[in-house]
Amino acid sequence: MYLKLTKRFRDALGAHIREKYGLDIAIVTERPPKIEMGEAASPVSFELAKRLKRAPRQIAQEIASSLAPIEGIARVEVAGAGYLNAYFERANFLLYVQREAGSATAPGRGGKIIVEHTSINPNKAAHIGHVRNAVLGDTIARVLRHTGGAVQVQVQNYIDNTGVQVADVVIGFVHMEKKNLAQVRELAAQPKFDYLCWDVYARAAQFLEQDKSRAAALRGETLKAIEEGGGEVAEMGMVIANAIVSLHLRTMARLGIFYELLARESEILHLHFWDAAFEQLKAAGAILLATTGKMAGCWIMPAKEKAKAEKADVASTESLDADANESANSDSDENANNQDKIIVRSNGTVTYVGKDIAYQLWKFGLLGKDFLYVKWPNAPGSHVLWSTASENGDPSAPIFGAPGTWVYNVIDSRQAYLQDVVKEGLRALGHSKEADHSIHLAYEIVALTPRCAAEMGYELSPEEAKKPYVEVSGRKGFGVKADDLLDKLEAATLSEVQQRHVDMDRETQRETGQKIAVGALRFFLLKFTRNATIAFDFKDALSFEGETGPYCQYAVVRIRGIRRKGTEAGATQMEVTQETVATLFSGPEGNGLWELVVLAGSLDMAVEAAIKGQEPAFVAKFAFQLAQAFNLFYHHHHILSEADEQKRAFLLRLTELVETQLVRALDLLGIEAPEKM
């Protein structure tokens, strides 16, 4: 509701200024530092002062006195050096928020949105960094689903089951562990096969590291066998990858994360997706065969001249820019094709980015090819999960891929350059709208604090010990496994629950502990903005106090406690009169109560900001702030013992409103509050 009212305020101001001064100014609003100063403020008079060459406060005064009434806004006042502060109609705002508290929060984009996330190499157990990816992706998908309009959000998990990482584990099993296909099959059926592969992969990587030429030969033949399919080596790769994928799915299900489709690289190969994309790229002249220089024999995508295009856009008259363009041109001549991106190597193999372009084209329905689909067996939870297939497709499969209107790829920021190349590929093929709608949801990695690394028995070099964090490495077998962390969290929360609720039955205790553990981990990963590198430490992740998921869950639990007690005590569902509302809002506690109402009514604002800024952390911040504001309110007002019946009814109603909004916000974060904790 906050979003709606501020927009109304901006629109009214914009129209008024256009009419009165003949100026078209983009109006911005901000939240005043104190609730006494209103709920929305515009500094537009400062901008006007510049243009009209008059004092800002005088202009503000003029606008405030001549502005027509705005629905939902009680008054507009001048404050400070010339701010225009809007004061909402408190009682009406409360009514609106209560009425709206079940519907979509922010205007949606509509259409079909594809979100690809998780996409872990299926060759080892998932670690904490993979969880950040999955939680970010899952959260943005939840947020997008929640927006209005006929939006369809489809979540895909890309499985590179024919890549070098799987090959390395195959090499480990065959050449180091001396296992045959039947033995690997047996191992793959075990519940901790992903942990076994974690170690096998680390050992294989070490083994391959020792002798580069042996590594190249082994990898070459193994990859070839896997890509061609059919033989025992290929079968072993499949067995490993499928088993690991199932275990990853199980791990993510613990966090409430599910998928609609597993898109597998094996099908991209077998169904010749790349060939189709290759033909398109060649035909459009988007890629060229280099004939000279060090890239001779490679198909390359010429570097785009981004700087040039953007500068020409901004200021075409500046002579400086002309100079810049010239020097840029002579630069690119000298460096030959240094900035160009190789798509097909001179030996004929296609690079990752090439396959990514084909896949991205498919997502937008531009490839002219489709997968076949089968149900993935034993998917966790009650969700139906589909997988791509190259034969015997299930005709009842839904439509995947085409036509995505927006595509979100959740991939860490180290791959920003490659994602950029994919976009440029689309653009070069004439699909500039699709390029613009390709969103790389980039995020920084999760590393470990040196202390955490040392705790895990990892020997640090003196340089590493001085750094703020140490990067995890699958190759070194170094990192915090997702299941280990979840186990640890669940053990900690369960022990807390058992202490606090001795008479709770064991199953409920376990479920409660699980919900809190999930809340703690998801919130921990979401409270950082995407660009922040998370230096992981068990102490922080296992904290349940302060800015944490459990803190937010606890606020909901408190509210439920009040409602439960209230019902037991036979509290009446008394109607709150408008007089009571008006009296309370204007009384001595009015601003405090009002502040909580405004915050509860600002979920739409947080969701909008999260989508616009592609930043799920905004929703986490909102949930925390609302929980914090509620706790303040809780300590100020003892609801059930309130003698004034009308006031008690009002406080109860407000409590319920906070519950609705907080539960919604937490739901967007994939966090569920237990009944008791």
Added chain:
RNA sequence: GGGGCUGUAGCUCAGAUGGAUAGAGCAUCGGUUUCCUAAACCGGUUGUCGCGAGUUCGAAUCUCGCCAGCCCCA
């Protein structure tokens, strides 16, 4: 060599579109429980917003230069 990200309190981080006295959590010191759950609340302490210029009525935020760290491409 080219490109990207980051630098804010002792620590970890927020500060979207430039705006009013730069905020949270943790840590630390002190206080709050006959009362809806203390995983909570209240109070104290803590700042050259990396450095330097510029644009502006106004800069943590925009521009340029420099320094430091991380990443990517070659």
